[in-house]
Amino acid sequence: RLSTLLEMAGAKDSANALRITASDGYYAEVPFADLSACADCMLAFTNTPEKFKVVMPGMTSDMWVKDVAKLTVR
Numbered sequence: 001r002l003s004t005l006l007e008m009a010g011a012k013d014s015a016n017a018l019r020i021t022a023s024d025g026y027y028a029e030v031p032f033a034d035l036s037a038c039a040d041c042m043l044a045f046t047n048t049p050e051k052f053k054v055v056m057p058g059m060t061s062d063m064w065v066k067d068v069a070k071l072t073v074r
Helices: 003-010 032-037
Strands: 019-022 027-030 042-045 052-055 069-072
Touching: 003 032, 003 042, 019 032, 027 069, 052 069
Parallel strands: none
Antiparallel strands: 019 027, 019 069, 042 052
């Protein structure tokens, strides 16, 4: 889950958003409040080795970033 990953990474409670950037430069910014409310949002493996995507149930499709290259706490 993204919430667990961010906690393990030491993301501060005072952060406002998580920027999820794809390898092609596309990005989505998700407010921390929305991530906290999403128990099933996660960084997921794909069938391609070393490729990841985010799964964001209940959020709009523009938040479902494929080929994740970077997560940035803002």
